[in-house]
Amino acid sequence: MSPAVPVSAITLKKQLVSITEELPGRTVAHRVAEIRPQVTGIITKRLFVEGSHVDQGQQLYQIDPAQYQASYEAKKAALKKAKANLHSVALKEKRFSELVKVDAVSQQDYDDIYAELTQAKADIAVAEADVVSAKINLEYTRVYAPISGQISQSNVTEGALVTANQESSLATITQLDPIFVDMQASVPQLLRLKELTGSDD
Numbered sequence: 001m002s003p004a005v006p007v008s009a010i011t012l013k014k015q016l017v018s019i020t021e022e023l024p025g026r027t028v029a030h031r032v033a034e035i036r037p038q039v040t041g042i043i044t045k046r047l048f049v050e051g052s053h054v055d056q057g058q059q060l061y062q063i064d065p066a067q068y069q070a071s072y073e074a075k076k077a078a079l080k081k082a083k084a085n086l087h088s089v090a091l092k093e094k095r096f097s098e099l100v101k102v103d104a105v106s107q108q109d110y111d112d113i114y115a116e117l118t119q120a121k122a123d124i125a126v127a128e129a130d131v132v133s134a135k136i137n138l139e140y141t142r143v144y145a146p147i148s149g150q151i152s153q154s155n156v157t158e159g160a161l162v163t164a165n166q167e168s169s170l171a172t173i174t175q176l177d178p179i180f181v182d183m184q185a186s187v188p189q190l191l192r193l194k195e196l197t198g199s200d201d
Contacts, residue, residue, distance in 0.1 A: 030177070033147045034169035037162040038140040039063060043170075050153045054145045054173060061143040061170060063162065068141055072134040079127035086120040093117045149175035 045062040048054050093113050100110040145151070152172040156162060162170065 031147055031149070031175040033145075033149075033173045033175075035060060035143060035145075035171045035173065036165060036169055037061075037063060037143060038164055039068065039137050040163045041065075041067070041141060041161070043156055043158050043160045043162060046154055046156075046158060048151055048154075048171075050151065050171075052151060054148065054151045056145055056148045058145045059142050060145055060151070061156075063141040063143065065138060065141040068134070068138040072131070072138045075127070075130040075134040079124070079131050082120070082123045082127040086117075086124055089113070089117045089120045143170065145173055147173055147175050149173045149177075 041063040043061055044064050047059050047061065054060065093110075093116075096105055096110045096113045099105040100107060150173070152174070154171050155168060156170050
């Protein structure tokens with residue numbers, strides 16, 4: 001009788017297998033923001049370290065605010081004057097409204113003062129809008145980071161004249177967290193990956 005021949009057994013079981021494929025690609029920033037001024041003026045300060053990380057809302061540049069501060073103060077004074085005029089005209093209109101009832105003033109005189117009152121109210125609205133606009137321009141002299149990220153080298157130096165919405169940027173902020181990878185694959189590679197993964201995507 002022949003001796004028994006040893007036999008080894010292997011138990012097969014289902015398990016996940018990683019499929020590795022090397023593909024060319026490039027990293028792509030999540031967001032990129034080019035910094036441009038919204039008012040015209042002279043750069044008086046650069047307030048960041050070139051190549052460093054900056055936070056959203058951090059001031060990057062200061063544009064000379066002198067003319068914008070003066071304009072803001074002038075608009076506020078004009079609004080104050082318009083309000084004083086409205087108060088004066090309103091008192092006169094109230095007085096004329098009583099006098100016209102007893103024919104102490106003509107209807108035309110009352111109509112004239114009423115028109116003046118209407119104009120005074122309109123002047124208030126215009127003056128208020130001018131104050132808001134002047135305040136916005138003053139705030140625009142402080143240039144802030146719209147996003148967080150790594151800031152580039154500054155394209156302007158202190159003393160440079162910048163203009164509102166100019167074509168060239170003051171600097172660029174690149175947000176690197178998160179960061180995307182743009183992969184490129186040939187048609188044969190894609191077909192092979194679909195076959196291996198059983199995916200139609």
